[in-house]
Amino acid sequence: MATNIPRTLKSAQQLLRQGQIRVSDIIDQAYSNIQSKSHLNAFVNVQDKQKHAQQIEESQKRYSEGKQLSDIDGLPIAIKHTFIFQGFTPNIDATVIRKLKQNGAIIVGKTNMDEFGMGSLGMYGYNDKKITRNPIDEEYIAGGSSSGSAVATKSGYSLGTDTGGSVSYPAHCCGLYSMKPSYGRLSRFGQILYSSSNDVIGPMTNSSDDLESLFDIMQGEDSNDSNCINFSNISKIRHQDRLTKNPENISLQNLRVGIVQEFDIAELDNRNRTIQDNLKSILKDQGAQLINVQIPLIKYALPFYFTLVPAEASSNLSRYDGIKYGYQIPIGSQANTSAKQDLFDYIERVRSEAFGINVKRRVLLGNFLLSSRFEDYNEKVIESQRVRRLLIQQYCKVMEENQLDIIISPVSIGIEPPKINDILNDNKGAQKNPVFEYKMDYFTALPNCLGIPAITMPVQECKTYKFPSSFMIQGYFGEDYHLLKIAKELDSLLRINKLNVEI
Ligand code: GLN
Numbered sequence: 001m002a003t004n005i006p007r008t009l010k011s012a013q014q015l016l017r018q019g020q021i022r023v024s025d026i027i028d029q030a031y032s033n034i035q036s037k038s039h040l041n042a043f044v045n046v047q048d049k050q051k052h053a054q055q056i057e058e059s060q061k062r063y064s065e066g067k068q069l070s071d072i073d074g075l076p077i078a079i080k081h082t083f084i085f086q087g088f089t090p091n092i093d094a095t096v097i098r099k100l101k102q103n104g105a106i107i108v109g110k111t112n113m114d115e116f117g118m119g120s121l122g123m124y125g126y127n128d129k130k131i132t133r134n135p136i137d138e139e140y141i142a143g144g145s146s147s148g149s150a151v152a153t154k155s156g157y158s159l160g161t162d163t164g165g166s167v168s169y170p171a172h173c174c175g176l177y178s179m180k181p182s183y184g185r186l187s188r189f190g191q192i193l194y195s196s197s198n199d200v201i202g203p204m205t206n207s208s209d210d211l212e213s214l215f216d217i218m219q220g221e222d223s224n225d226s227n228c229i230n231f232s233n234i235s236k237i238r239h240q241d242r243l244t245k246n247p248e249n250i251s252l253q254n255l256r257v258g259i260v261q262e263f264d265i266a267e268l269d270n271r272n273r274t275i276q277d278n279l280k281s282i283l284k285d286q287g288a289q290l291i292n293v294q295i296p297l298i299k300y301a302l303p304f305y306f307t308l309v310p311a312e313a314s315s316n317l318s319r320y321d322g323i324k325y326g327y328q329i330p331i332g333s334q335a336n337t338s339a340k341q342d343l344f345d346y347i348e349r350v351r352s353e354a355f356g357i358n359v360k361r362r363v364l365l366g367n368f369l370l371s372s373r374f375e376d377y378n379e380k381v382i383e384s385q386r387v388r389r390l391l392i393q394q395y396c397k398v399m400e401e402n403q404l405d406i407i408i409s410p411v412s413i414g415i416e417p418p419k420i421n422d423i424l425n426d427n428k429g430a431q432k433n434p435v436f437e438y439k440m441d442y443f444t445a446l447p448n449c450l451g452i453p454a455i456t457m458p459v460q461e462c463k464t465y466k467f468p469s470s471f472m473i474q475g476y477f478g479e480d481y482h483l484l485k486i487a488k489e490l491d492s493l494l495r496i497n498k499l500n501v502e503i
Contacts, residue, residue, distance in 0.1 A: 004029065007156070009210040009214075010209050016068070019064075024056050027052060034108065034109065041130045042111055044111065046108065056074065056106070059074035070213075072217065075106065080146050080160050084097075095189040095228075096186055112125050116313070118362050120437050122141050124358040125147075135174060136174065136175065136467055139421070140416070141418055142174055142417070143173030149167075154175075157203075158204050162202045167180055171456040172458075177204070177457055179202050179214075180447050181219065182477050182479075183448075183451035184451070185480060188200075193316050194313055195313055199448075206503045207503070208487040211487065212484045232244065237476075238399075242479040249489065253286060255283070255286075255406070257289065257291065257404065258399070258407035259408070260409065261294045265413070267413045272413070272469060275469055286493065297391040298446060301391065301442075303384070304388055307383075310365040311381045314365075323347070328350065329346070395452070405486060406483065408473055409474060411444060412443065415467065415469045447474055452477050453477075453478075454474045455487045457473070458470050459471060
């Protein structure tokens with residue numbers, strides 16, 4: 001049996017094709033990793049290994065005959081707890097899960113997350129005690145909300161979801177790659193939504209090649225999700241030829257890269273600023289053109305986010321009333337000894353008991369913003385949507401007028417993920433003061449506000465730093481494949497310049 005499974009899909013594929021490793025070795029190793037790292041609290045549910053026996057056998061047969069289904073055939077994939085899939089309680093698969101399975105993936109379990117995807121810390125898990133721990137040093141957070149997916153990716157491959165940074169920030173904290181695709185590119189049928197106009201599904205991996213493999217398998221229109229469309233029919237997209245997978249790699253020479261003045265904020269950590277500078281100089285050395293641009297409305301991306309997102313969340317979560325489904329307290333049972341037993345008391349009690357602190361904060365804020373406290377009951381929410389429209393217009397204008405391929409951005413203001421005990425004990429910290437946590441989304445709220453694709457790439461410029469850092473490349477709406485090609489080129493450049501994270 002193999003001692004370690006290769007950490008990229010591409011290398012695992014190669015060994016499987018050459019017969020140097022068997023599908024069962026990879027699955028055994030994935031399960032032994034899950035067990036040996038259980039103290040990191042990455043998984044909420046683990047699929048029974050025996051249930052994969054037939055899939056493993058069929059996949060192995062395909063490899064022996066040279067007829068493997070895809071880059072992920074026979075490979076274990078972990079899924080954020082926000083998806084439904086057959087095998088646990090639901091009896092249907094989310095569309096992305098169905099696509100992964102049809103391509104031979106073996107779904108090993110569901111990963112821990114901040115409840116309903118709300119949070120950046122991975123500390124608001126499905127059970128209060130389940131704080132996800134960073135695989136680099138378990139005293140630190142793994143980032144959130146796709147915290148368990150990040151930990152699982154450190155020794156394999158997984159899926160997360162992103163509303164305003166939930167694949168990017170954990171990738172930043174754990175030295176991983178992540179992709180937040182264009183809005184509407186991947187079906188969200190079977191995903192439990194946090195904010196309907198922001199949520200996207202995104203892969204987390206150990207290489208940019210693997211981002212492409214997973215994105216390619218999962219993307220595409222779905223009749224079960226009216227938001228998920230065929231991108232080649234969108235006339236507003238600049239270059240239709242950038243929409244689909246194209247075998248040709250692009251050259252970084254003449255790449256037009258936007259340097260956004262509004263990203264250079266005083267709070268940016270020095271190490272992060274140096275990484276941005278290093279990146280600019282290696283891009284320049286390759287012949288890329290760096291163009292300084294201004295997108296002044298960027299400063300409103302975060303206020304937009306924390307207005308519209310709680311409003312959508314409070315509306316989406318109103319269905320969790322303990323009557324139709326979800327957490328329930330049986331009327332007349334011992335657990336339900338409340339003197340008042342009317343419907344509204346019951347709903348109030350269910351929601352008070354079942355939701356965690358971060359969810360309550362978002363629901364309260366959302367309901368307040370949508371309430372009759374304002375002259376026009378939802379004026380703040382409508383205003384935030386206007387801000388989004390203006391920001392999209394400004395971003396597109398800058399991209400088009402300057403013919404930009406990408407803009408580069410930091411992922412996080414600070415480099416190191418916070419220490420778990422500091423957060424738990426600090427009176428000004430995130431648990432007591434949510435604004436601390438909101439500010440962490442300064443850079444990552446933007447791609448979701450704009451609906452554009454964004455890829456996070458890890459950087460380890462000096463081995464003495466315990467934690468890697470990262471940067472993000474952001475593209476134009478719909479040009480996901482173009483962005484992936486640029487990421488792959490940048491990936492080799494990072495390796496040449498010894499800025500890569502060793503896997
Ligand atoms: N940290 C952000 C929030 O709590 C983003 C979460 C996400 O992307 N799901 O809303």
